[in-house]
Amino acid sequence: MGSVRLQDVAGLAGVSMKTVSNVVHDYKHVSVKTRERVQKAIDELGYRPNMMGRRLATGKTGLIALSFADVTIPYFAELARVVSEKAAVHGYRVLLEETLGTLEGERAVVGSSEAGLVDGILFQPSVMSSSEIAQHRGDLPIVTLGESPAPLSLDRVMIENVAAARDVTSHLIKMGRRRIGFVGHEINGLSATSTQRLTGYQEALEQSNLPVDPSLLFASDAISAAGAATAVGRALDSGVQIDGLVCRDDLAAIGALRALQERGLRVPEDVAVTGWDNIHLSAVMFPSLTTIAPNLDLLAERALELLMERISGYDGMGRHELVPYDLIVRESAPSF
Amino acid sequence: MGSVRLQDVAGLAGVSMKTVSNVVHDYKHVSVKTRERVQKAIDELGYRPNMMGRRLATGKTGLIALSFADVTIPYFAELARVVSEKAAVHGYRVLLEETLGTLEGERAVVGSSEAGLVDGILFQPSVMSSSEIAQHRGDLPIVTLGESPAPLSLDRVMIENVAAARDVTSHLIKMGRRRIGFVGHEINGLSATSTQRLTGYQEALEQSNLPVDPSLLFASDAISAAGAATAVGRALDSGVQIDGLVCRDDLAAIGALRALQERGLRVPEDVAVTGWDNIHLSAVMFPSLTTIAPNLDLLAERALELLMERISGYDGMGRHELVPYDLIVRESAPSF
DNA sequence: ATGAAAGCGCTAACAC
């Protein structure tokens, strides 16, 4: 069944392969009766074009890779959803490539030992250095996502992290909070993402002449809610006083929520909390999360467009695109 | 750069393509000096085997599709993680194929018009009927996941849903709960998953001579936390009295938690809540969720093994495997 | 141990 070839259809219909190919591709210059005859043969035989053959012949695979740390992180799952939706518009399917946030994982992505599997890569690096990414083999179009240091030669699309972090921190300050902590950055090997968000956090504090207290920085041993819960819990138990918490992401915020509530602290009355990413669950937590919502649709669209241009042969300098974000105000840090 | 072919390497090394191929595949019968010379040529040219060529020649793609409704549902994301990890062991990569829980989506999966893209499919259907799946084109190995009605001719791996639902409901009964509701099944078009869980819920109630009250069934307009929150909230506001809640999945439980807490009800004191799936976040909610934890590792492993056998040509009757699960007791419904 | 050559299934010039 699976072995019906173009040739077989041509045989049955009594035409050449080219004609069958024309029918399959809806080429216009085919006489109606020929088309009918061919279509009948196709149906009769249950012919399905073999992708590998087509791809070998055309040199295009119709596949792009989407690479990030881990699909079980809601933000990435939601990104994957949107990307595969938008990629379909361009006739592409998406191969997920998880790096687990490790250097080996990321190296495997940019230095893949096989060619021709995918036409291009959308890559959100976590740990890889700018210079190393730049040395990736030059034949595969890559567009980087997110705020990791990307070489100037690569296209990149991201949101303005520093500004957004400033916004969210300022929001807490406007609420009257004065002892605002930061939760969820890596214990060691700070990612570019965390660095930028910390920078914005610090800038906002300084703008308001609030002290930047290192003892209010609660690093997490993993990008996870559990890690953040532990970090915040430990700080609280050791007597740290806070009335606001800027979280690196919604997962960290969920962890922080638990640590606070477990200890009888009320959110937002005692401690206001903000997240980042606007994952689906952020609206359903109790309290729901005030958070930074990057425009995922735009992010995916632009990234895909840049990648498509590269795939079509564009070879200019790296483009650098910013995508808008919103501050979504919810119960965990209301406006007043 | 991207156009280095096996032939080019052969040319540079002064050997035949076959020899280069032997080196690439670590074939043993190659003299050391030849191997060195070839390897040098490979490195020099930066040769990377082209997958499409290889695949056309071998007829194997090295890709399997994993198909389910939506990666943004945590259970599926976690399933995807495990599957792609285990698939790598067999030398396979995973192509995600979301159906969005629609009939068209599921039809696209089993009736794909292209052949040769993947060697097999792991498919968790939501809405498609047993008979329709059975009519899928016979040339592509498929293993179904989950509790949807699968035809006898297909392999399937799942957990015992009815029994697990009985367990979790009995747990609430043992806690002394008497007005136990069920949350999160579809409003119309009940999935097989929901049906089985509802069955187990009902069985447990009947075994304890507790009334099965239809007004305690809170359907949700989507498999989402928000949908469950709305459903439970509406019920509560209309005066429904409950002291326990069996949720179709952890997402529904999270939604239920919010609806309850928002109205000042304490969990578990006033209402005990259970989830299903043991997603990462279930341990970090406040309160953390008592939940059914299917053994995902085993599930993925067995499914993959069955699929690999099919890919290798096994053509017997459909196998039906059960995978164990655990009842994880946490704060939302403690033991006493 | 290594080479020559025939495909794998499809596409795309180029003829007719």
Next chain:
DNA sequence: GTGTTAGCGCTTTCAT
């Protein structure tokens, strides 16, 4: 409007 034919890059008998 339709047929011929030469690849795409790799694997794989079958020779040597």
